[in-house]
Structures are given as structure tokens and as C-alpha cells.
Amino acid sequence: MVGGVMFDFSGTLMRVESAEQALRGVLGSSGPKMDDAEFTACAGRLEAMGAIPGGAPPREVPAHVAALWRDREDLSAEFHRACYTGLARAAGLPDPALADALYDRSSLPVAWRPYPDAEKTLHALRERGIRLAVVSNIGWDPRPVLKFHGLDRYFDVLILSYEVGVEKPDPRIFQAACDELGLPPADVLMVGDDRQADTGAAALGCRVHLVDHLPVDLRPDSLARVLDLI
Template sequence: MIKGVMFDFSGTLFRIESAAQWLRAVTAKAALDVPEGELEACVSRLEEFGAQPGGVPPRTVPPHLRALWLERDLTAERHRAAFTALAREAELPAADLAEALYERSQVSGAWLPYPDTEETLRALRRRGIPVAVVSNIGWDMRPVFRDHGIDSLVDAYFLSFERGVKKPDPRIFQMACDKLAVAPGDALMVGDEPDADTGAATLGCRVHLVDPLPVDQRPGALAEVLQLL
């Protein structure tokens, strides 16, 4: 019987804006007049290097950045350094845009909840089932939950950069289970990254994976969680 649920953040409960929207928002704020073709080419390069936090994973990580990339979620400093470095590899229209892009990735307006995020969390709250967010991340996304009006539906947050441990290490899942006061065998982990989120199964937690599609392409995957209870 499921007595507590852990959710991933990016690609599970929320999804960041597209890379094109991300870059356009930053160039517009900087009042840069960038030709359309150049913008589109830069978007492709940003996606190639996976330079958008919460966006598509990199297809290419330059050798000199691989070690930093692997450790990006352990501290806020490494996270910023990794993603700004990858952005610079994408030959941005202006050199200082790497920092601006990183800052944009932490703005609540850049993130949208999936259509069934709130209703799923509210249904769990009505059933008395506690909820934790367990995320590999390098910044505090609690304001995103607050600004979208659903922070009150989350009982605890376990963020890798705060805990110094990241998924799939079972320790971070155990921390969440302890906080929720549920045994791992009575917990469910819902996420979108098989390599990371299935680490909860090591403890005996059930795991349910969703597809990290754009928000408008995934209307009801989280509602399926309620059928597992």
C-alpha cells in the first residue's frame, strides 16, 4: 500500500519553456536585434550542448567539461559553472548572454506545471498521502512552486545541491522516506529519468516513470499515479 509519494521536478511536475522561447526572452530583455536565422542556429547549438537547465539533455559534452557536467548537481556553484560553460560553447550572439540565460532558467515564468500536476497533488493531499520533491538540481526551485500556487501541496523538498548527494544514490530517497515517515516499501517515486529515478527501487520503493514531453503534449500522465495507490 502506497503511503507516501516522491516526485521529481523537471520533466515530471514542471517543464521549462522551449529553448527557442528561452533564448528569445533573454535577447529581447537585452534589446539585442538578432537575425531570425542566427537565432534559430543558436537554439540548435544550445540544444546540441544541452545548455538549458531542465531542457533536452546534451548530445555533445566537450571533453574539458565532462567532469564538471557529471558533478553539476552537487553544488550551486558547479551547476552554474556547467550550464554557463555549455552555453558559451554554443557561440551566443553576445558573450554575456550565458549568465543571463542561466538566470532566466530560474525564473518562475519560464516553468509551466503539467496540466494534471495540481490536481494530482491535491488528490494526494485529500487522501492524506504526504508528498516530497526529490530532484537533482543546483538551485532552489521552491519559489516556482510558490509562484504557481502549489507549494502548500508539497511536504518536503530534497534537492541534491542542498544534500550533497544525488539520484540514483539511495541515500537521498531514504532521507525523503524518513521525512515523510513512510517505509521505502510503502513509497512511490515518480520521475522521468530511468537512470536517476529508479535508484529508489534499490530501497524497495515502487517507481513510476513518465515521459518528459512538452507541457501541451502530456495532459494526463501524472493522473495515472492515482491509479497505483
């Protein structure tokens, strides 16, 4: 019997804005002036570089960032920032200072949108007495984002890689969440979008439900299907 559900954060509960939206947000009215062609090209390079935390991964990691990427950048807030600002600078920004501005924006509530079925699914699970956790590979604190969007109240536990020093798919991060939930792994379901990282929970005996890391508008009900698994 399932008594608890662990959710990944990015790409599962919420989706970060696109590189184009992020770039437009940091340029505002006082940033470097770019014509439409320059803006589109720069946003495309940022997307290709995977420079927006929580967005698509890099198509190719630049050599000078490879060590940070390889050495688990989600285990340290400092390394996480260094990795993603390095990726952004490699995209050829008109002003290198925009790299830090883009990184800072990525942790703001305005940069994130919940999937359409997130809140109703969490509410229904809590109504059934299911204990809930967020288990995320992340280098910054998503609690303010969850609070802004009204989702924090549903969670009993948050296990974040940069806080606990362990990343998915390492079974220890899932065990930490099960321990905090007070449930054996066999009674806990893991819901995530990463076929490698999130399936690590299966090594403990947890059931796993995978969703697709799609734009919010293209994934209306993948989380709601969790209710059928309980």
C-alpha cells in the same frame, strides 16, 4: 499500502521552456540584434548543447565542460552554474554575457510550466491523506517556482541534491525523503522521468512510476495515472 509519494521536479511536475523561448526572453528589446536565421541557428545550438537547465541533455559534452558534467554538477550550485554557462558559451552566443542571463532565467517562474494534470493530481493525493515530497537532482532552489505556480502548498518535504550533497540514483537521497516523510520505503512511491536516476528508489523497496519527459502540451495525463496506483 502507499502512504507517501516522491516526485521529481523537472520533466515530471514541471517543464522548462525551450531554448528558443529562453533566448527570446533574454534578448528582449535591449539584447544583441539577430536576424531570424541567426536566432534560429543559435537556439538550435543551445538545444543541442543542452544549455537550458531542466531541458534536454547535451548531445555531446564539450571537452572543457566534461569534468563538471561528469563530477555531478547537481551537487553544487557553483558547479551547476559553471557547467550550464559553459555549455551555453560553447553554443556560440553573439554575446558571451548571455550565458549567465540564460542561466538566471532558467530559475525564474516564468521559465516553467506545470504539466496539465500536476495540480489536480497533487490535490487528489492530499485529499486521500498521502504525504508528498519533491526529490530532485538540481543546482538551484525550485521553491519560488513551485510557489508561483501554486504547487508548494502540497509538499511536506523537499530533498534537493545540491542541499543534501547526494544525487539520484544514490539510494541515500530517497532514504532521506522517506525519513522526512516518516514512512518506510515500502510505503512510498517514486514518480519521475529519468529511467536511470529515478529508478534508484527501487533499491530501497520503493515502487517506481515513470513518465515521459515531454513538452507540456504533449503529456496531458501521465501524473493522473498515479492515482490508480495508490
